[in-house]
Amino acid sequence: MKLNAVISSIAWVPLGLVLAAPLAHAANPGGDVYVGGGLSLNRAAGLAGKVDSTLASQGIASSTSGDHTSTNPNLQLGYRISPNLAVEATYDRVGKMDLQSNISAPTADTASGSWKGHGLGLHVLGIAPLDDKWSLYGRLGVERWHTSLDLASNAGGSTSYAASDSHTSLALGAGTAYAVTRNIDATAELVHYNHVGDAAATGRTGLNEFNLGLRYHFM
Structure with a gap:
């Protein structure tokens, strides 16, 4: 992924936090939002x-190569119901993955383009605190x-x-969180989406995400 695209992705993170923070605090100023x-x-x-x-189903014979990874922002808005359970609404983005295709039919040609996506999810987190700093968690949801x-x-x-196509995917993940302060956690997580995209329209693929992030708790 090009450097300017990475910088653009990073810029979305603080903007999203600024927009979401007042809404989260207003929703439950006394709870663990x-x-x-x-x-x-x-x-x-x-x-x-x-x-x-996908192209073959449209009558286009091709041999395609290109990107299969990208670096992108993600955002969460969550509520910790108990020490062992939380719910989250999420926004995830898969930025442009560049593609190049050699076309053999219906006519010989070369083509270039991209595949990209973004998703909104609702997830449940099961949390296992290890001590006053570290915890492990599992994620199950839909996107x-x-x-x-x-x-x-x-x-x-x-x-x-x-x-283009809209499709619902199952999300399954696991991660760890470290309490940097009373209000701030650092997180690392791996999430798998079982299928993203449509086989007949855009190409359907499994998607793996490795996430590094921060969470701010309004406690």
Whole structure:
């Protein structure tokens, strides 16, 4: 991913926290409401092959290569119901993954484009405190993803494809949190989404996210 895209992703995090903090505090000023944000490294396994399968269903024979990872921001708004249970609303983004395709049919051509997506989720966290600083947690939830695939000829040929789709995915993850202060946690987490995208429209792939972030608790 290009440096300016990474910088742009980082810039979204403080903006989201600033916007979410007043809403969280107003919702429950006396409870353990928290907001969080960070960066995620996303890996879409076998994305190029999934794109080839989608193009084949549209009558386009292709051999595609390109990115399968990207670095992006994520945001959370959560409420810790008890020491062992929390619920979260999340925003996740998979930035543009660049693709290049060699087209053999219906006419020989080369094309380039991108695959990208963003999602809104609702998750339940089961928490196991280890001591007054460290805790482990598991995540189970659903995420509504919107994905898009766009390809166009590199040389003014006839190849042109653009499609988008919205789809719901299961989310399963595990992570650890460290209490930096009474109000601030640092987190590291791995989350798997079982399928993101549509096989007939944009290409369906499993997505793994490794997240590093901070959470602020309004206690």
